[in-house]
Amino acid sequence: MTTRRKHVLLLGMQFPPARGSGVYRLRAWAHHLVNQGYDVTVLCTSRDYWLQLAGSLDDELAARTDPRVRLVEVEIPHEHLIQDVRQMSWLHASFPKAFLEMHGLIQSKLFPEVYAPLIPVYTLAALKVHTRHRVDMVLASGNPYSLFGVAWILGKLLRRPYVVDYHDPWTLDVLKEVDAFEPGHPAFTWERRIVEGAARVTTVNEPLCDWYRQRYPKAAGRVRLVPLGLAEDIVTEPTFSPVPKERPLRFGFMGTVRHDLPMEEFLEGWLIALRDPVMQGATMQFYGYLGFFARHEEQIGRRITDGLTPGVSYEGPVSQTMITDVFGHLDALVMLLPSSRYMTAGKGFDYMAAGRPVVGVHDPRNDTTSLFADYPLFFGATSVSPEAIAEAIVAAGRAARGETDEQFRVCRAEALKHTWDVAMAPVAGEFAEIIDG
Amino acid sequence: MTDLGASSISNNGSTAGRPRVVALAVTPRRRKNVLYMLDEVVRSGGVAVLITADGGRGDKPAAGVIHIDLLADERRWGPNRLLTADPRRIAAALTRRPRPKGASPVWRRWVASRPYRAVRYWVLWRVARRRPDLLRPDQVSHVLVVGIESWPIAWHLLRASPEASIGFSVPPELLGSVAVQA
Numbered sequence: 001m002t003t004r005r006k007h008v009l010l011l012g013m014q015f016p017p018a019r020g021s022g023v024y025r026l027r028a029w030a031h032h033l034v035n036q037g038y039d040v041t042v043l044c045t046s047r048d049y050w051l052q053l054a055g056s057l058d059d060e061l062a063a064r065t066d067p068r069v070r071l072v073e074v075e076i077p078h079e080h081l082i083q084d085v086r087q088m089s090w091l092h093a094s095f096p097k098a099f100l101e102m103h104g105l106i107q108s109k110l111f112p113e114v115y116a117p118l119i120p121v122y123t124l125a126a127l128k129v130h131t132r133h134r135v136d137m138v139l140a141s142g143n144p145y146s147l148f149g150v151a152w153i154l155g156k157l158l159r160r161p162y163v164v165d166y167h168d169p170w171t172l173d174v175l176k177e178v179d180a181f182e183p184g185h186p187a188f189t190w191e192r193r194i195v196e197g198a199a200r201v202t203t204v205n206e207p208l209c210d211w212y213r214q215r216y217p218k219a220a221g222r223v224r225l226v227p228l229g230l231a232e233d234i235v236t237e238p239t240f241s242p243v244p245k246e247r248p249l250r251f252g253f254m255g256t257v258r259h260d261l262p263m264e265e266f267l268e269g270w271l272i273a274l275r276d277p278v279m280q281g282a283t284m285q286f287y288g289y290l291g292f293f294a295r296h297e298e299q300i301g302r303r304i305t306d307g308l309t310p311g312v313s314y315e316g317p318v319s320q321t322m323i324t325d326v327f328g329h330l331d332a333l334v335m336l337l338p339s340s341r342y343m344t345a346g347k348g349f350d351y352m353a354a355g356r357p358v359v360g361v362h363d364p365r366n367d368t369t370s371l372f373a374d375y376p377l378f379f380g381a382t383s384v385s386p387e388a389i390a391e392a393i394v395a396a397g398r399a400a401r402g403e404t405d406e407q408f409r410v411c412r413a414e415a416l417k418h419t420w421d422v423a424m425a426p427v428a429g430e431f432a433e434i435i436d437g
Numbered sequence: 438m439t440d441l442g443a444s445s446i447s448n449n450g451s452t453a454g455r456p457r458v459v460a461l462a463v464t465p466r467r468r469k470n471v472l473y474m475l476d477e478v479v480r481s482g483g484v485a486v487l488i489t490a491d492g493g494r495g496d497k498p499a500a501g502v503i504h505i506d507l508l509a510d511e512r513r514w515g516p517n518r519l520l521t522a523d524p525r526r527i528a529a530a531l532t533r534r535p536r537p538k539g540a541s542p543v544w545r546r547w548v549a550s551r552p553y554r555a556v557r558y559w560v561l562w563r564v565a566r567r568r569p570d571l572l573r574p575d576q577v578s579h580v581l582v583v584g585i586e587s588w589p590i591a592w593h594l595l596r597a598s599p600e601a602s603i604g605f606s607v608p609p610e611l612l613g614s615v616a617v618q619a
Contacts, residue, residue, distance in 0.1 A: 085582070085588050085591045085592050085595060085603055086592075086595050086603065088588070088592060090592070093588045093589055093591075093592035094558075094559040094562070094588075094589045094592070095555055095556060095558075095559055095589075096558070096585040096586075096588045096589070097554060097555050097558075097585065098555035098556070100585070101555070
């Protein structure tokens with residue numbers, strides 16, 4: 001007698017070839033669960049949507065998706081998100097006020113988020129999947145939080161358990177560390193409904209876990225930590241060779257150059273750091289997309305391509321699959337992050353995997369600092385000020401000049417303690433019990 | 438160069454090969470910035486067209502800017518014509534009393550109502566398209582917008598001139614070496 005493999009339905013918007021930071025967590029869930037013996041179907045937004053929104057795709061990353069993962073692309077209504085007049089429909093462009101008010105009405109009546117129109121579409125797609133292959137558990141990864149709404153609806157319709165996986169909190173503003181909405185906003189009601197009905201609530205760091213436990217005491221026992229992790233199949237071991245004495249140091253940033261990074265402070269700090277002899281002729285190369293949306297590229301790019309900061313250059317986007325090659329020719333990495341104790345940067349693990357000195361350009365309260373507690377070559381700025389940043393850059397520069405093969409190995413070993421599989425295994429281990437009720 | 442009745446003064450000079458910037462400032466929002474940018478366009482040898490819909494109130498465009506005000510035509514458009522007829526004027530004419538000033542109370546109420554605000558900018562396109570001689574939708578180089586009230590006309594202009602750019606400022610390349618920001 002054979003037993004049917006349990007079927008987990010993953011709900012997410014971003015999955016390769018989309019290139020947002022949310023891609024990696026959903027991809028990791030899919031791969032981890034399929035390796036644990038589950039049948040996995042991922043409902044994600046169509047590639048055309050991402051191509052239109054972001055202007056590019058990461059097909060190389062998509063090609064590395066495990067073939068056992070079944071992917072169902074969903075066409076979502078997104079006319080209300082279009083801001084380029086040229087691409088708008090006649091109705092949207094002709095009656096913009098009425099059009100936006102109508103969507104406001106949908107949000108107020110259906111679900112309080114701009115992505116609310118995807119709820120019926122995802123729900124129908126999920127039901128279609130269920131009719132063909134019975135779903136045993138739903139796991140929604142957000143944002144967008146409308147997917148949590150879909151999970152809640154599916155929980156009611158299919159009478160199946162659902163898990164909500166927050167990579168960003170919804171009703172908490174992580175940067176200001178206060179409620180993201182005014183009191184009485186329907187988002188609070190919806191979140192309570194979703195969290196209290198969920199079989200598990202997972203999030204990325206302990207401060208956020210504590211926040212959920214305090215905010216929703218009825219669900220406190222079901223809140224779990226699933227940290228971000230390293231995709232060791234993508235970021236493999238880079239080549240290492242000590243920095244020759246004569247060659248100027250090469251620093252680098254890898255990731256989306258977001259508008260909320262402390263760029264001005266860093267560039268000022270870089271100028272100060274260049275006065276130190278160890279930094280003579282040093283270069284700072286930015287790799288990654290300029291903002292997540294194509295329309296933000298020019299504005300963000302100006303900040304690093306104005307030619308006013310010696311040694312600083314923008315090298316363009318890099319496929320996730322090429323990160324290792326880039327790390328292989330950098331001597332030290334600069335990790336610019338927004339400052340919040342509720343924020344943990346997934347790219348921190350990629351930086352660790354480089355095995356090189358890492359400069360932390362963020363407030364020490366940012367939870368990413370705790371990830372690097374055991375990383376021997378981490379040089380976090382003591383504050384987000386040009387002087388403190390310069391000090392950290394110079395310290396990392398000195399460490400890069402003297403880094404040995406042994407140090408590189410220790411750094412790599414530290415990174416490999418933080419793979420996605422390690423992060424997900426404890427919670428995924430509870431799924432069988434959840435499914436069996 | 439403003440005509441508040443049929444709303445415009447034609448520009449008879451040849452404009453072939455000159456960049457043509459159309460500013461859709463139908464409400465007074467950011468009008469000063471728009472006027473400044475259009476002035477720069479004219480100074481750099483381009484053709485600047487300003488579209489408004491407020492009866493020509495407020496600051497006037499610089500010399501050389503083609504100004505099309507749509508308010509008068511809007512009042513005469515389709516069903517609006519019925520609402521702009523002011524019974525007080527008729528009564529005043531019959532009783533030989535002084536004519537009341539301002540628009541009809543019904544029109545004022547209608548134009549400020551939520552339903553009309555939802556369709557007004559589309560109505561303005563319907564009115565604007567009657568003036569192809571001045572608007573020249575197929576010869577537009579750049580559409581200068583100020584907000585969502587500009588979208589209906591902008592959408593149609595961009596369909597007629599697919600190569601035209603759109604933005605809240607005038608691209609520096611249209612001004613030669615002079616860069617203008619909103």
